[in-house]
Every structure is written in C-alpha cells, then in structure tokens.
Amino acid sequence: MGSSVVDLGPRLAAVLAVLTALAAVGGRLSGLGQDRPVVVAALRATVQLAVVSALLLAVVRSLPLSVAFVLLMVGVAAATAAGRVTGLPVRAAGAPRRVAAAALPVLAGAVPVVALVLASGAVPLRGEAVIPVAGILVGGAMTATSLAGRRLREELTGRRGEVEAALALGLQRRDAVLEVARPAAATALVPGLDQTRTVGLVTLPGAFVGVLLGGGSPLEAGAAQLLVLIGLLATQVTAVWAVTELIARGRLLPDVPC
Structure with a gap:
C-alpha cells in the first residue's frame, strides 16, 4: 500500500460502486426518497475529485x-x-x-x-x-x-x-x-x-x-x-x-x- 490509505485499481472501483448502490437502495427502501440524490452526489464527487486532483498537480506549485x-x-x-x-x-x-x-x-x-x-x-x-x-x-x-x-x-x-x-x-x-x-x-x-x-x-x-x-x-x-x-x-x-x-x-x- 505504500503511503496510501487505499489501493488504487479495479477493486476500489468495484467497492465504490457497491457502496453507492447500497446507499441508493437504502435511500429508496427507507422511504427517505434519497436514492437519486445519493447516486448524483457519488457521480459528482468522482468527476470533481478526478478533475481537482489533476488541477492541483499544477496549482499547488x-x-x-x-x-x-x-x-x-x-x-x-x-x-x-x-x-x-x-x-x-x-x-x-x-x-x-x-x-x-x-x-x-x-x-x-x-x-x-x-x-x-x-x-x-x-x-x-x-x-x-x-x-x-x-x-x-x-x-x-x-x-x-x-x-x-x-x-x-x-x-x-x-x-x-x-x-x-x-x-x-x-x-x-x-x-x-x-x-x-x-x-x-x-x-x-x-x-x-x-x-x-x-x-x-x-x-x-x-x-x-x-x-x-x-x-x-x-x-x-x-x-x-x-x-x-x-x-x-x-x-x-x-x-x-x-x-x-x-x-x-x-x-x-x-x-x-x-
């Protein structure tokens, strides 16, 4: 693992997908009506963090x-x-x-x-x-x-x-x-x-x-x-x-x- 808390790779992507699905299903079955917001938030976070990570490589200098x-x-x-x-x-x-x-x-x-x-x-x-x-x-x-x-x-x-x-x-x-x-x-x-x-x-x-x-x-x-x-x-x-x-x-x- 080196200096990272998590291992990057397919297993991480799979875990993130399952966690998103669990949160969305819970939001639906609980009656809270938060299934769609959960999925949207997870997708936004993924895209935003990918973009921000790339930007920070240049910005922090x-x-x-x-x-x-x-x-x-x-x-x-x-x-x-x-x-x-x-x-x-x-x-x-x-x-x-x-x-x-x-x-x-x-x-x-x-x-x-x-x-x-x-x-x-x-x-x-x-x-x-x-x-x-x-x-x-x-x-x-x-x-x-x-x-x-x-x-x-x-x-x-x-x-x-x-x-x-x-x-x-x-x-x-x-x-x-x-x-x-x-x-x-x-x-x-x-x-x-x-x-x-x-x-x-x-x-x-x-x-x-x-x-x-x-x-x-x-x-x-x-x-x-x-x-x-x-x-x-x-x-x-x-x-x-x-x-x-x-x-x-x-x-x-x-x-x-x-």
Missing part, C-alpha cells in the same frame, strides 16, 4: 494559483450554503444576492482563522499547505452556515407566531427573531463540538492520518489535527453567529417577519 483555487472554493461554498439556507435553487431569481449574502458568514468564519494560522507561521505559505487548510476551514464554515441557516428557516416558519407576538409587544425585528433563532442556531455547532471532544477516542481524522502517512511523528500528527479542530471550532462559531445575524436582520431569508 504556484501561490497565486493556489489563492485563486481557494477563492473558487469560497464561491462554490457560498452557492451551496445559499441553496441550503433559503431552500431555493441556484437558478431561481435573485440568486446573486442570495449567494453574496451566504458568502458573508463563510468568509467571516474562514478568513480570520486562515489569516491567523498563515501569519503565525504555524502553516507554511505554500500552495500544498494553504489549499488543504483553507479547504477544511471553508468547508467547515459552509457546513455551519448551511446547518444553522436551514434550522433557522424551519424554526422561524414553525414559530412565526411567537416572533410576531414579540414584534407586537414592541421588540425590534432583530431582537424578536434572535429570541427564537439563537437556541436553534446553536445546534449547528453540535457535530464540530462532538468531533473535537471525541477525537482520538472515537475517530482519527484526516489531518492526523495524513501527517502520519507523510512520515511525520505521532506528536506532529496530533498537533496538526489539534490546529484543524480548534480552527474549525472558531470558524464555525463565527459562521453561525454571522448567519444568525444576517437572518435576524432580514438579509438572507426574505420571509422573516418584518
């Missing part, structure tokens, strides 16, 4: 190209989060405004953490280091934004009467929405908190394994993983805070009570 690639990540993350938060497809009217609004919590969460780890020298300013670290943090910000925003949309829809009652009592819109929104938004932090609390006991995440496979010591692997996990916590807390404020101010969900 150039810092400007690496920065451009990170910006592409941010754009895709913002578009994905906008769809999850609003429940509207990218092609729906007003998409640029929604994507721009969703980009704010993604950037607010990821940029300060990326800037800190690079400025401190904890992560070298090289493409092969910048892209994976930025990708993890941007992905974490996207996930937190999507989870918090979607949960807030559901909560505000179900408890609209409470928000309107608070408005009738004289509360400002932001304050009325936040009374409902904050506890709901906090649930978006549960996965990150659980992952951090149980690291090394339940899972050995990718950064840890990657450093070990690259020849680093267990101590170096642990330090790298700790940086990623705590960086993700800071990223996700900020992203959830930002998306909650945007929704409370009516900047992201147009149907928030006025």
Whole structure:
C-alpha cells in the first residue's frame, strides 16, 4: 500500500460502486426518497475529485494559483450554503444576492482563522499547505452556515407566531427573531463540538492520518489535527453567529417577519 490509505485499481472501483448502490437502495427502501440524490452526489464527487486532483498537480506549485483555487472554493461554498439556507435553487431569481449574502458568514468564519494560522507561521505559505487548510476551514464554515441557516428557516416558519407576538409587544425585528433563532442556531455547532471532544477516542481524522502517512511523528500528527479542530471550532462559531445575524436582520431569508 505504500503511503496510501487505499489501493488504487479495479477493486476500489468495484467497492465504490457497491457502496453507492447500497446507499441508493437504502435511500429508496427507507422511504427517505434519497436514492437519486445519493447516486448524483457519488457521480459528482468522482468527476470533481478526478478533475481537482489533476488541477492541483499544477496549482499547488504556484501561490497565486493556489489563492485563486481557494477563492473558487469560497464561491462554490457560498452557492451551496445559499441553496441550503433559503431552500431555493441556484437558478431561481435573485440568486446573486442570495449567494453574496451566504458568502458573508463563510468568509467571516474562514478568513480570520486562515489569516491567523498563515501569519503565525504555524502553516507554511505554500500552495500544498494553504489549499488543504483553507479547504477544511471553508468547508467547515459552509457546513455551519448551511446547518444553522436551514434550522433557522424551519424554526422561524414553525414559530412565526411567537416572533410576531414579540414584534407586537414592541421588540425590534432583530431582537424578536434572535429570541427564537439563537437556541436553534446553536445546534449547528453540535457535530464540530462532538468531533473535537471525541477525537482520538472515537475517530482519527484526516489531518492526523495524513501527517502520519507523510512520515511525520505521532506528536506532529496530533498537533496538526489539534490546529484543524480548534480552527474549525472558531470558524464555525463565527459562521453561525454571522448567519444568525444576517437572518435576524432580514438579509438572507426574505420571509422573516418584518
């Protein structure tokens, strides 16, 4: 196996096909209706990773190209989060405004953490280091934004009467929405908190394994993983805070009570 976690070849392709089929069949038989989305997601991931792997061979050698690639990540993350938060497809009217609004919590969460780890020298300013670290943090910000925003949309829809009652009592819109929104938004932090609390006991995440496979010591692997996990916590807390404020101010969900 060398330095790889898996053996490349026909057996891997067969296993991936079987796993996709199992997930799709489970999505159909369970009544969840997720059989087609599972297949589409698996096919997209295969194509995207093949293309990205080829691109990275050239991109990581150039810092400007690496920065451009990170910006592409941010754009895709913002578009994905906008769809999850609003429940509207990218092609729906007003998409640029929604994507721009969703980009704010993604950037607010990821940029300060990326800037800190690079400025401190904890992560070298090289493409092969910048892209994976930025990708993890941007992905974490996207996930937190999507989870918090979607949960807030559901909560505000179900408890609209409470928000309107608070408005009738004289509360400002932001304050009325936040009374409902904050506890709901906090649930978006549960996965990150659980992952951090149980690291090394339940899972050995990718950064840890990657450093070990690259020849680093267990101590170096642990330090790298700790940086990623705590960086993700800071990223996700900020992203959830930002998306909650945007929704409370009516900047992201147009149907928030006025």
